[in-house]
Amino acid sequence: AQSVTQPDIHITVSEGASLELRCNYSYGATPYLFWYVQSPGQGLQLLLKYFSGDTLVQGIKGFEAEFKRSQSSFNLRKPSVHWSDAAEYFCAVVLTGNTGKLIFGQGTTLQVKP
Amino acid sequence: NAGVMQNPRHLVRRRGQEARLRCSPMKGHSHVYWYRQLPEEGLKFMVYLQKENIIDESGMPKERFSAEFPKEGPSILRIQQVVRGDSAAYFCASSSGRQETQYFGPGTRLLVL
Numbered sequence: 693a694q695s696v697t698q699p700d701i702h703i704t705v706s707e708g709a710s711l712e713l714r715c716n717y718s719y720g721a722t723p724y725l726f727w728y729v730q731s732p733g734q735g736l737q738l739l740l741k742y743f744s745g746d747t748l749v750q751g752i753k754g755f756e757a758e759f760k761r762s763q764s765s766f767n768l769r770k771p772s773v774h775w776s777d778a779a780e781y782f783c784a785v786v787l788t789g790n791t792g793k794l795i796f797g798q799g800t801t802l803q804v805k806p
Numbered sequence: 807n808a809g810v811m812q813n814p815r816h817l818v819r820r821r822g823q824e825a826r827l828r829c830s831p832m833k834g835h836s837h838v839y840w841y842r843q844l845p846e847e848g849l850k851f852m853v854y855l856q857k858e859n860i861i862d863e864s865g866m867p868k869e870r871f872s873a874e875f876p877k878e879g880p881s882i883l884r885i886q887q888v889v890r891g892d893s894a895a896y897f898c899a900s901s902s903g904r905q906e907t908q909y910f911g912p913g914t915r916l917l918v919l
Contacts, residue, residue: 724905735810735851735897736910782848791862792905793839793851 698783699798704723705773706805713768713800715783715791723785725766730780739781742766752776778804808833810900810911811880818917825885825892827914831900839908840873840882843895855881888918 697716703709717723718726724743728736741753747759768785783797811830819825831838840852854862855875866873870888875881885892895915899908 726907728910733915735812735898737908738909739884741907746819753841784849786905788905790905791854792837792901792908793854793862793865794841794849794899794908796841796848798848 695767696785696795696797698781698800700796700800702801702803704803704805707775708772711768711770711773711802713781713783713802715766715768715797717766717783717785719764719785719787721788722759722761723787725757725759726784726786727751727755727766727768728782728784730782730799732779736782739768758792773804775804775806777793778802779780810898810909811874812898812911812914813895814914816915816917818919819888820919821889822887825888825916825918827883827885827896827898827916829881829883829898829900829911830896831881832909835900835902835909837901837903837906838875838880838882839899839901840895841899843897843913845894849897852883885916888916890918892916893918 726741727739730736739755740749742749742759749757780799780801782799784794836857838855841849843849851865853866853873870886872884895913897913898911901908
């Protein structure tokens with residue numbers, strides 16, 4: 693079935709440690725790819741996006757993501773996590789040629805230990 | 807440049823009442839998407855509108871839910887005869903084009919008693 697999968701529901705890392713959040717999609721063609729972050733009680737903020745071109749994408753707040761076509765993945769990374777990064781992270785896709793609606797993964801909740 | 811605005815931020819309704827959620831897109835954006843986030847779940851697409859037109863309502867429940875985006879004024883998501891299962895956060899996003907980046911509002915948290 694077509695889907696967006698974030699295998700990790702919860703992740704806990706220590707402040708200053710590196711972070712990788714996984715995202716896989718299962719669609720025939722390469723979709724447009726996004727990462728959003730949601731703090732408790734807030735809306736979603738766009739971290740970064742991939743439409744085409746360079747497969748390593750830089751975003752805000754020191755985040756980056758790498759698109760790997762062979763693995764149908766778009767993993768989010770940060771070299772050194774800050775306590776303020778604790779939030780819920782959503783991977784999403786837009787199917788090319790579609791109406792532009794976002795299809796979201798289930799989300800990964802990030803907890804940061806001091 | 808104001809972002810996407812939604813009001814109210816919190817809405818409490820009793821079963822059987824109507825809920826009206828408003829969304830004002832970013833300046834210059836004429837495309838609006840509505841999403842619903844049920845407790846402990848991700849966001850699910852509901853409806854996509856351009857000014858005065860519903861483009862894609864494939865995610866809307868068949869009954870009680872409707873949406874509009876008039877020529878003037880905000881987009882409205884209307885839920886008639888609310889039930890407890892409608893309790894959720896409803897997010898609006900706007901974009902400048904069909905497959906352009908969507909920017910989200912802060913959401914409306916609906917609680918049905």
